[in-house]
Amino acid sequence: MTHDAAADIEVPLRDVVTVRIPASGAYLAVLRTATAGLAARLDFTLDEIEDLRMAVDEACALLLSSAVAGTDLTCAFELDSDGLRIAVTVASRDGVLPRRDTFAWTVLTALAGGVDARVDAENRVTVELHKMRGAAAGAAAGGA
Amino acid sequence: MTQGSSTGAEPPIAPDPDIDEVEASERSGTDRAHARQLFVELSQRPEGDPTRAKMRDELVAMHMPLVEYLARRFRNRGEPLDDLVQVATIGLIKSIDRFDTERGVEFSTYATPTIVGEIKRHFRDKGWAIRVPRRLQELKLALTKTTGELSQQLGRSPTVAELAERLGMSEEEVLEGLESANAYAAVSLDAPESSDEGGGAVSDTLGEYDEALDRVEYREALKPLLDELPVREKKILMLRFFGNMTQSQIATQLGISQMHVSRLLARTLAQLREGLLHED
Numbered sequence: 411m412t413h414d415a416a417a418d419i420e421v422p423l424r425d426v427v428t429v430r431i432p433a434s435g436a437y438l439a440v441l442r443t444a445t446a447g448l449a450a451r452l453d454f455t456l457d458e459i460e461d462l463r464m465a466v467d468e469a470c471a472l473l474l475s476s477a478v479a480g481t482d483l484t485c486a487f488e489l490d491s492d493g494l495r496i497a498v499t500v501a502s503r504d505g506v507l508p509r510r511d512t513f514a515w516t517v518l519t520a521l522a523g524g525v526d527a528r529v530d531a532e533n534r535v536t537v538e539l540h541k542m543r544g545a546a547a548g549a550a551a552g553g554a
Numbered sequence: 555m556t557q558g559s560s561t562g563a564e565p566p567i568a569p570d571p572d573i574d575e576v577e578a579s580e581r582s583g584t585d586r587a588h589a590r591q592l593f594v595e596l597s598q599r600p601e602g603d604p605t606r607a608k609m610r611d612e613l614v615a616m617h618m619p620l621v622e623y624l625a626r627r628f629r630n631r632g633e634p635l636d637d638l639v640q641v642a643t644i645g646l647i648k649s650i651d652r653f654d655t656e657r658g659v660e661f662s663t664y665a666t667p668t669i670v671g672e673i674k675r676h677f678r679d680k681g682w683a684i685r686v687p688r689r690l691q692e693l694k695l696a697l698t699k700t701t702g703e704l705s706q707q708l709g710r711s712p713t714v715a716e717l718a719e720r721l722g723m724s725e726e727e728v729l730e731g732l733e734s735a736n737a738y739a740a741v742s743l744d745a746p747e748s749s750d751e752g753g754g755a756v757s758d759t760l761g762e763y764d765e766a767l768d769r770v771e772y773r774e775a776l777k778p779l780l781d782e783l784p785v786r787e788k789k790i791l792m793l794r795f796f797g798n799m800t801q802s803q804i805a806t807q808l809g810i811s812q813m814h815v816s817r818l819l820a821r822t823l824a825q826l827r828e829g830l831l832h833e834d
Contacts, residue, residue, distance in 0.1 A: 443733060450714035450729055456701060457711035457801045459719050459732070460816040464823060501735050513830070517823065520795045 425489040433477040448487050465521035469537040473500040493542040505533035565806050593655045613650050621646050624669050645672030683710040693731040698811045711802045787822045
């Protein structure tokens with residue numbers, strides 16, 4: 411009965427799925443759904459899937475507050491054997507990086523594990539989340 | 555309000571709901587005898603007596619604290635409080651018109667279900683309580699049950715593939731079920747902020763997490779928002795983000811399902827975000 415589902419999944423070394431939506435909260439549901447679907451492919455647990463969904467929401471909310479109106483938000487999901495990397499990018503009005511001592515950042519870190527932010531020369535700000543495959547993919551030690 | 559810089563100054567406080575509630579219940583206590591008398595008089599006046607309308611108005615005014623108290627219990631569900639108070643008042647008026655002093659129950663006891671019913675109807679009419687097709691409702695139930703069972707067996711939350719296998723369905727279907735389980739209104743309106751009791755014990759355990767909060771910027775803005783949260787929602791938030799517990803662990807501790815924890819967390823986060831945004 412102990413069927414190891416993780417072993418069935420052949421995740422190629424690096425798959426990237428990119429979703430581009432208008433930089434508006436109205437489309438976040440699309441990203442949440444995409445996140446859940448992709449995380450399920452990587453055999454994340456339900457806990458982790460819900461965490462990721464919320465993390466994407468939070469990252470987008472963080473970026474949308476400074477996004478240039480009428481531009482797009484890009485969300486690149488990178489699937490690799492370690493886990494899922496999600497890079498959310500907007501054209502920002504000020505090019506200012508989100509602060510790391512905020513509640514939002516605390517939330518992001520708790521939900522995603524790894525969080526980073528960067529800005530390029532054109533004021534495009536990216537928040538990158540990196541969630542490692544945890545309980546289900548590796549040996550299910552620890553727990554409870 | 556500039557964030558962070560108001561140290562020592564007055565925190566940006568929204569009116570403390572708890573204080574209002576205490577006042578409300580005390581006031582209604584002292585008015586109780588008077589209300590009873592008014593109801594008796596009202597029932598004795600003939601239909602069309604002009605003083606009837608006046609008495610009715612007085613009874614409405616007298617019970618507005620109850621209306622506001624009940625409306626406030628639903629304030630965190632995405633509807634403006636004013637609207638809730640308005641529909642709750644309709645419930646109050648209906649209760650006043652139907653109340654029968656002979657019945658021997660307190661008016662507030664009699665009126666509360668009617669008022670709450672009116673508020674719930676408002677949510678339903680507004681479409682918050684999205685009607686989920688029966689197939690998805692059943693799927694959701696099966697998922698909740700199976701998630702619980704598998705979590706027990708595996709010592710961790712299950713994956714979508716594991717759920718699909720156990721339920722004999724495709725991963726797509728499982729995902730669809732999870733999606734619908736996340737529909738906003740699935741947060742039961744029938745259990746409004748039930749966790750008031752036991753609040754003392756809970757806040758004891760929350761103390762340590764308050765310290766963690768001190769390391770977070772915007773705490774002046776955040777704290778009053780957190781204090782407005784129902785005890786259970788605040789506890790879930792703290793355990794997840796400052797206690798480093800997983801959703802499943804929190805679910806076990808609180809005796810609710812992981813999906814419920816997930817929904818409450820998502821909703822609470824959205825609320826806080828909204829609240830912080832308005833502080834800026």
